Amino acid sequence: MPIFDFVCTSCQHSFETLVRGSTVPTCPACNSTTLEKQLTLPAIKTSGTQAKALHAAKQRDKNQGAERMHAQRQYELSHDD
Template sequence: MPLYDYHCPACHADFELLVRSGTVPACPHCRATTVERQLSRIAPAGTSAALIAGARRQAAKEGHFSHYSKAERAKLPK
């Protein structure tokens, strides 16, 4: 099932949905079925690891360590 970005002309909402072929998407805000499929942005190649590392550093600064294993927590700068 592909993930598509949509725009609803009725309520001007932008949203994304997983859509099966043959399924008519509906706006989650106003339930209109006359939605327009938009071009989706793609992740730039080769930067996923850098984005994950940056997000983890930010989480560590904020004190969120729940997604780290004990071994990963030991490697964090103090």
């Protein structure tokens, strides 16, 4: 089931939607069916983009871990049991 990009010719709203079979998509802004299908380029994954994505994910996880440790320390300092 492909996802297509459309621009509404009535209100110029740009959106993407899942199109199943012979269903006619409508604009979510004005409910018009006069839409122009846009050319969509496929996503390309190379070893370079994959490495960058992996690096970004590792950095995000590292930052979240540091935030969790800080929150745990603050909790322990404020709760003397």
